[in-house]
Amino acid sequence: MTRTIVITGGTHGIGRALARHHAERGDQVVAVGSGSRPHEDAPNIRFVRSDLSSLRQTHDLVARLAAEHPVIDALILGAFRFNPVRVETEEGFEHTFALYVLNRHLMAEGLRGPLQRAAAPVIVNLCGAGRGGRIHWDDLQLKNGYRPLTATLQGARAAELLGAAYASEHVRYVLYNPVFVATGLHEPFRQPLRGLVRAASALFAQPVARAIPPIAALVDRPPAEPLTTWRRGRRLDHAVDAHEARRFAETVRALSERRPPG
Numbered sequence: 527m528t529r530t531i532v533i534t535g536g537t538h539g540i541g542r543a544l545a546r547h548h549a550e551r552g553d554q555v556v557a558v559g560s561g562s563r564p565h566e567d568a569p570n571i572r573f574v575r576s577d578l579s580s581l582r583q584t585h586d587l588v589a590r591l592a593a594e595h596p597v598i599d600a601l602i603l604g605a606f607r608f609n610p611v612r613v614e615t616e617e618g619f620e621h622t623f624a625l626y627v628l629n630r631h632l633m634a635e636g637l638r639g640p641l642q643r644a645a646a647p648v649i650v651n652l653c654g655a656g657r658g659g660r661i662h663w664d665d666l667q668l669k670n671g672y673r674p675l676t677a678t679l680q681g682a683r684a685a686e687l688l689g690a691a692y693a694s695e696h697v698r699y700v701l702y703n704p705v706f707v708a709t710g711l712h713e714p715f716r717q718p719l720r721g722l723v724r725a726a727s728a729l730f731a732q733p734v735a736r737a738i739p740p741i742a743a744l745v746d747r748p749p750a751e752p753l754t755t756w757r758r759g760r761r762l763d764h765a766v767d768a769h770e771a772r773r774f775a776e777t778v779r780a781l782s783e784r785r786p787p788g
C-alpha cells in the first residue's frame with residue numbers, strides 16, 4: 527500500500543535525499559521548504575512552500591496537510607537553519623527557537639490525527655539529540671548573549687523533551703542525530719570560516735547517501751518502544767526527565783498558541 531510521508535526540510539540535504547529515497551520506493555512524499563522548488567522533477571514528490579519559522583504559516587500548513595491527507599504514515603522533521611547572529615521572526619521569536627522548536631511541536635501535534643490513523647506511524651526528529659544541550663528557562667528566546675551553538679543545543683534538548691512528551695504506544699517518536707553529514711553546512715558562514723567548514727566537511731563528514739539508509743530503515747520499521755534515540759544508526763541509552771518534558775511541552779504549547787491576528 528502507498529504510504530504518505532511528510533518531510534519538513536525535504537528540499538535540501540538529508541531531507542531531500544530521504545524524499546527521493548522514499549519516492550523511488552513508491553511512497554507519496556510531501557517535501558516542505560521555504561525556498562524555490564528544487565530543480566529536478568521527481569515523481570511521487572509534491573513540493574509545498576512554507577516558511578516554517580512562522581507560526582501562522584505552520585498553522586496553515588498543518589490544517590492543509592491534515593485536510594488533504596487523512597492518513598500520514600511518517601513525519602520527518604528536518605527543517606533547520608543555523609543562525610550565526612540572532613534573528614527575530616516577525617512574530618517575535620528567536621529564529622532557531624521558532625523553526626527548531628515551535629515548528630516541530632506544531633507539526634507533531636497538528637498531524638497527530640492523520641498519524642494515528644496509519645498502521646505503524648512514526649515521527650522522526652532529525653536533531654542533535656544526546657549532545658547535552660539545555661533549556662534556558664530564564665531566557666528561552668536568548669535575548670541576552672546569543673550564541674549560535676547555544677541556540678542549536680537548546681533546540682536539540684527541546685527535541686528530546688518534546689519527543690518524551692509526545693511519544694505514544696501507537697505513534698513512535700524517533701530522535702535521530704546524524705552527527706556530521708556533508709550537506710550545505712558551510713553556507714551560513716562568512717569567509718574564512720566558510721572555507722574551514724567546507725574543508726572539514728569534505729574531510730570528515732559522512733556523504734548524504736551513506737547517512738540515509740539507517741534513517742529510512744526506521745521509517746520503514748519503527749522501533750517497538752514509543753521513544754528511541756539514535757546517533758548515526760546506533761541506538762543510545764538516553765533518559766529524559768519526565769517532569770521537565772511535561773513542563774517544556776506545556777510552555778511550548780502556550781507559546782505556539784500565540785497566534786497573531788490576520
Ligand SMILES: NC(=O)c1ccc[n+]([C@@H]2O[C@H](COP(=O)([O-])OP(=O)(O)OC[C@H]3O[C@@H](n4cnc5c(N)ncnc54)[C@H](OP(=O)(O)O)[C@@H]3O)[C@@H](O)[C@H]2O)c1
Pocket residue numbers: 534535536537538539540541558559560561562576577578579580603604605606607625652653654703704705706707708709710711
Ligand atoms: N548535516 C549534519 O551534519 C547534521 C548534524 C546533526 C543534525 N542535523 C539535523 O538534520 C536536519 C537536516 O540537516 P541538513 O544538514 O540536511 O540541513 P540542510 O541541508 O541545511 O537543509 C535544511 C532544510 O531546511 C529547510 N528550511 C530551512 N529554513 C526553513 C524555513 N524557514 N521553512 C521551511 N524550510 C526551511 C531548507 O529548505 P529552504 O532553504 O528551501 O527553506 C532545507 O530543505 C536538521 O534538522 C539538522 O538539525 C544535521
